[in-house]
Amino acid sequence: MTRGLYKQPGGKLVGVTVRLSHADSDYADSDYIDSAHTNAVKTVPYAGPAASSTVIECHIDGDFFLDGDDAGTRNLLHSMECALEQCAARCLSDSMVSERDVTAAVERTMLHHPDVRIVGMGARGIAIAFQRAIDGIDGADGIAGIGGNDVTKVEPRDDLRIRRHTSPMETAETAEIAKNIENAGTAESDENAGTVGTGEIAETGNWAEYARRWHALKPNIVHDDPRKPQEQMDLDVEWAREVAAGTREPTLRFWEWAEPAVVIGRFQSLxxxxxxxxxxxxxxxxxxxxxxxxxxxxxxxNTITYSLYAPLDFAHGMSVEESYELCDYWLVEALRALGLNVRFAGLNDIATQYGKLGGAAQRRFAPTHGGPGAILHHVTLAYDIDAEKMTRVLNISREKMSDKAVKSAAKHVDPMRSQTGMGRDEVVARLVDAVVRVTM
Structure with missing residues (x-):
């Protein structure tokens, strides 16, 4: 069992896991339910000489974004996994499969799902991660490997380990957490919702148009009470669906966290x-x-988080990239007023010249009950950070940092406290005032 990683320069990270199992093992598809997109990982039997004893299982995870409805998202991920399983089967039968072959297989799959777009990752990146996973499998398992000059050998290391959600090999504690977040992910799933992220942003949007749209939106501004982490997740989806149905006015909510949390992305491996x-x-x-x-x-x-719940037509006629600039327009203006040299960085980050300040994510909710649909856009900013603790709690791979100028995850984040000298409550108050002003 191995996991290969690839970080697209300026983009996102993808992981591909490849698992070989003997047919007489006591696992079932239900043992490998993926809490990221709530469908069982399908296995493709190998039809070669070892078919009686071996099956191949592939799985894609990562911090990429998907733009499309929920059913389309699930179908695309499942289809890409099946395409990789077929490529792995060819490797197992001693056929040489090039990186270009795998890329072409993934591209063909994407073409069959035109209504879903992967943001922050391409077919070649998925192929490279798959190649690294195959290269990591011990030769005794019967894998021929990836042929050609594009082979990338990856030495075994911690970030290549494969651990599947709620597998029999997990600890009881890990399995219980996986079960909890799987249930949470299922509850949050929306049949007509997609997830989107930004492209490389050079801040070329029409800021006068952004100001006009914010003035017209006039969202209700809520500085919320402290809530527990799961309640925050549930409330985000609940309010977004209410806006989508037309039962809630546009709203901007400043969160307060009642407890420490690690919040993983929709497609990440716990x-x-x-x-x-x-x-x-x-x-x-x-x-x-x-x-x-x-x-x-x-x-x-140490954290400042907000969510915007706006009708879909708030970003009408804009690309995904432009919609991020639109939703964060007021925030960038407010942070600059605090003396910060803020810019958009990469796909979904907000940064200063000293490092990352925060990150954003979006999801679209389709109209229901005659409503306008909704954009859920949320941002988390680092007011301060215990970087040493963060590196103990999070598994940050070398691959994820591979395209960063600063290779240390602890040094990659630069919080507001060190740049403003203000207390957190004062910063939040200034941000609330700023968003009120842009809607006047």
């Missing part, structure tokens, strides 16, 4: 992203949100 035992020992609650992107390390006094 065990590969979080040191579960350490998180438990440190008092962190682990939850899964309904949007893509990476894991968030939350300590109540």
């Amino acid at each position: 065990e590969d992203e979080v040191n579960v035992r350490t998180a438990q020992d440190e008092g962190f609650h682990i939850v899964r949100r309904c949007t893509g992107g990476g894991a968030m390390f939350i300590e109540p006094g």
Whole structure:
């Protein structure tokens, strides 16, 4: 069993796991339910000489984003996994499969799902992660491997371990958390919802148009009471659905966290992203949100989070990238007024010249009951951070940091406290005032 990783420069991270099992083992598809997209991982029997004893199972995870409805998202991920399983079967039969072959197979699958778009990752990136997983399998397992000059050998290391959700090999504590976040993910799933993220942003949007749309939106502004992590996840989906149905006015909610949390993205692997035992020992609650992107390390006094629940037509006529600029327009203006040199960075980050300040994610909710549909856009900012604790709780792979100028995850994040000298409550108050002003 191996897991290969690939970080697309300026984009997101994808992981591909490949598992070989003997046919007489006592596992079933239900043992490998994926809490990221709530469908069983399908296995493709190998039809070669070892077919009586071996099956192949592939799984895709990561912090990428998907733009499409829920059913389409599930179908695309499942189809790509099946395509990789077929490629792995060819490797098992001693056929040489090039990176280009795998890329072409994934691209063909994407073409069959035109209504779903992967944001932050491409077919070649998925092929490279698959290649690295195959290369990591011991030769005794019968894998021929990837042929050609594009072979990338990856030495075995911690971030190549494969651990599947709620598998019999997990600890009881890990399985219980996986079960909890799987249930949460199912509850948050929306049959007509997708997840989107930004592209590379050069801040070229029409800011006058952004200001006009915010003035017209006039959202209700709520500085919420402290809530537990799972309640925050549930409330986000509940309010977004209410806006989608036309039963709630546009709203911007400032969160207050009642407890420490690790919030993993919709398509991430729990065990590969979080040191579960350490998180438990440190008092962190682990939850899964309904949007893509990476894991968030939350300590109540060190974090500022907000959500925007707006009708779909708020971003009408805009690309995904432009919609991120639109939704964060007021925030960038407010942070600059605090003296921060803020810019959009990568796919979904907000940064200064010193490092990452925060990250955003979106999900679209289709209209229901004659309503306008909704955009859920949420942002988490680092007011302060215990970087040493973060690196103990989160499993941050070398691959994830591979395209960063600063290779240390602890140094990659630069919080507001060090740049403003203000207390957290003062910063939040200034942000509330700023969003009120842009809607006047």
